[in-house]
Amino acid sequence: MATSKLAAAARRNEFIANTIVVVLAIITLLPFLWFVVMSFKPADDIFAGIDGFFFKPTLENYTSLWSDRFASSMMNSFITSSVSTILALLIGTPGAYALSRATMKQERTMSLLILASRMAPPVAFAIPYFLVYRYMGLLDTRLGLIIVYLTFNLALVVWLMRNFFDGTPRALEEAAWIDGASLWKTFMVIVLPMSGPALVTTAILCFLYSWNDFFFALTLTRNNAMTAPVEVVNFMNYEGWEWGKIAAGGTLIMVPVLAFSLLMRKYLVAGMTAGAVKG
Amino acid sequence: MSAVEVGNRGRSGPGSARGVYAKAGVLPVFEKQRQRFFWLLLAPVLAILGVVTLLPTLYLLITSFTPLNLANPATAWDFSDPLVNYRTLLTDDRLHNSLWVQAKLSLVTVVLQLLFGLGIALLLNVRTPLMNALRTSFLVPMVLPPIVVAIIWKVLYSPDISPAWWLFQVLGWNIQTPITNAAWALSAIVVADTWEWFPFTMLIILAALAMMPEEQREAAVVDGASTWQLTWYITLPYLKQTLMVAGLFRLIDSIKTFPLIYILTDGGPGSVTEVSNYYIFVQSFSFSYIGYSSAVTMVLLAMIVVLSWVIVRAVSGGSNGDQ
Numbered sequence: 001m002a003t004s005k006l007a008a009a010a011r012r013n014e015f016i017a018n019t020i021v022v023v024l025a026i027i028t029l030l031p032f033l034w035f036v037v038m039s040f041k042p043a044d045d046i047f048a049g050i051d052g053f054f055f056k057p058t059l060e061n062y063t064s065l066w067s068d069r070f071a072s073s074m075m076n077s078f079i080t081s082s083v084s085t086i087l088a089l090l091i092g093t094p095g096a097y098a099l100s101r102a103t104m105k106q107e108r109t110m111s112l113l114i115l116a117s118r119m120a121p122p123v124a125f126a127i128p129y130f131l132v133y134r135y136m137g138l139l140d141t142r143l144g145l146i147i148v149y150l151t152f153n154l155a156l157v158v159w160l161m162r163n164f165f166d167g168t169p170r171a172l173e174e175a176a177w178i179d180g181a182s183l184w185k186t187f188m189v190i191v192l193p194m195s196g197p198a199l200v201t202t203a204i205l206c207f208l209y210s211w212n213d214f215f216f217a218l219t220l221t222r223n224n225a226m227t228a229p230v231e232v233v234n235f236m237n238y239e240g241w242e243w244g245k246i247a248a249g250g251t252l253i254m255v256p257v258l259a260f261s262l263l264m265r266k267y268l269v270a271g272m273t274a275g276a277v278k279g
Numbered sequence: 280m281s282a283v284e285v286g287n288r289g290r291s292g293p294g295s296a297r298g299v300y301a302k303a304g305v306l307p308v309f310e311k312q313r314q315r316f317f318w319l320l321l322a323p324v325l326a327i328l329g330v331v332t333l334l335p336t337l338y339l340l341i342t343s344f345t346p347l348n349l350a351n352p353a354t355a356w357d358f359s360d361p362l363v364n365y366r367t368l369l370t371d372d373r374l375h376n377s378l379w380v381q382a383k384l385s386l387v388t389v390v391l392q393l394l395f396g397l398g399i400a401l402l403l404n405v406r407t408p409l410m411n412a413l414r415t416s417f418l419v420p421m422v423l424p425p426i427v428v429a430i431i432w433k434v435l436y437s438p439d440i441s442p443a444w445w446l447f448q449v450l451g452w453n454i455q456t457p458i459t460n461a462a463w464a465l466s467a468i469v470v471a472d473t474w475e476w477f478p479f480t481m482l483i484i485l486a487a488l489a490m491m492p493e494e495q496r497e498a499a500v501v502d503g504a505s506t507w508q509l510t511w512y513i514t515l516p517y518l519k520q521t522l523m524v525a526g527l528f529r530l531i532d533s534i535k536t537f538p539l540i541y542i543l544t545d546g547g548p549g550s551v552t553e554v555s556n557y558y559i560f561v562q563s564f565s566f567s568y569i570g571y572s573s574a575v576t577m578v579l580l581a582m583i584v585v586l587s588w589v590i591v592r593a594v595s596g597g598s599n600g601d602q
């Protein structure tokens with residue numbers, strides 16, 4: 001008797017806990033869902049108050065974006081994010097491998113440096129970069145943004161890839177050396193091929209960080225190299241608030257981000273705590 | 280010595296190759312080659328990291344000793360009174376106010392994010408398909424681009440398009456939007472920031488919970504401990520260090536808060552939501568007082584380095600830093 005009572009109580013507790021979690025999840029998602037739904041609303045219904053709750057979905061907000069400068073800003077976002085990511089991987093991966101295999105004394109200093117470069121507020125870099133770029137003519141160029149994005153991407157690549165190399169066995173490399181392969185060849189033929197998945201994960205994180213950047217694009221670009229996040233905010237400053245377009249633009253910016261990050265949520269924490277916590 | 284044997288030894292840990300080659304008698308040449316090779320790989324990344332991060336920081340430090348104002352080019356390399364900016368910041372009321380706003384915002388958001396993160400992590404810490412699906416939905420706010428989060432909350436706080444205000448209208452309540460109200464603007468930012476970042480603390484806590492050893496809990500269950508007792512006496516003490524690290528991370532990150540304030544309140548009304556980071560942005564990119572804002576940035580950077588150092592210590596020094 002007592003056990004069945006206990007079991008019933010446990011079931012009831014579980015039901016209550018589940019209900020609470022489901023309700024909280026819905027509350028958490030509502031603001032986001034509202035925004036996405038808004039991007040499919042005709043302009044009239046956006047302002048129609050409660051009467052606009054039911055509406056005929058339309059793509060007009062999206063189509064009006066493509067006749068706009070928004071397309072070129074998406075292109076800028078894509079090019080600057082991917083080029084900076086590729087550069088960071090090319091430069092950072094060999095260095096991360098060396099850091100993992102060589103015996104280092106300044107372990108803690110390294111951690112602190114990487115952590116500090118991730119923690120520094122963007123404005124600390126934006127001011128000197130702004131001054132130098134003004135002088136060098138790199139303001140409002142894609143190259144300028146690509147270089148600035150290296151400030152956080154390089155540190156991220158070094159940290160994540162070194163963690164990965166730390167966890168891989170050295171046996172294969174040593175066997176290759178014994179067989180007479182050069183150090184460089186061993187790195188290219190043995191080490192790199194087995195790093196594929198780690199490289200992809202790191203690349204996605206770097207891409208997302210660059211894609212999400214708002215501050216650098218706001219301060220270091222004006223027109224030509226302006227990225228999508230800044231362009232969407234510009235819709236707010238034009239005459240009359242074009243909420244439909246803002247919602248559509250915002251939705252387009254977050255689609256790749258949502259898809260990638262939910263696919264690899266396991267690695268999210270490793271990326272965000274780079275420098276302090278080994279993933 | 281066969282390659283297999285070398286392989287087995289190699290697995291035993293760092294530096295083992297050294298021993299192998301020492302015995303084989305090829306150490307000096309090969310080891311030197313190896314070290315040179317590693318430096319060759321490391322040199323480009325160190326050089327470029329130095330150029331893109333250390334040089335700008337140095338430049339920032341240098342400009343902080345000048346009264347540089349973009350409207351007046353002659354001020355660029357004027358070191359006649361190097362500490363002028365640092366003296367100014369001691370008496371700058373608007374800066375002091377911004378630090379106070381920052382302290383309030385950081386403390387309240389970190390505490391709220393730890394509470395929500397912990398609460399939801401504890402509820403979610405069951406391996407059922409439903410919970411796994413829900414975990415993912417809780418992550419959405421954190422992975423959205425920060426600028427989109429800011430716009431979402433701008434929508435929610437704009438009475439003419441916000442579903443909340445439609446509801447208020449139906450109920451006959453006349454409520455002013457908090458973002459233009461000096462008494463509520465900071466709270467509005469706190470709500471949005473908490474929504475955006477509680478998933479971060481939740482994720483870190485969930486990761487720690489997944490590693491929690493079962494024995495203690497099982498022993499306590501056998502002894503008839505209730506769920507509350509289990510949580511209070513076993514789970515929470517176990518999570519102490521995790522909570523501290525997650526809190527420190529959020530604390531440092533909260534110093535960077537920008538898009539929310541830029542979009543929602545623009546630092547206003549007045550300066551009630553103007554945090555230090557935002558104040559620097561206004562001084563440098565709106566007023567062009569580069570020299571002065573560099574000095575303020577240096578102070579902020581110093582604070583961040585100290586906090587980062589605390590994190591590195593906390594993580595490497597702790598006994599259960601095994602996330």
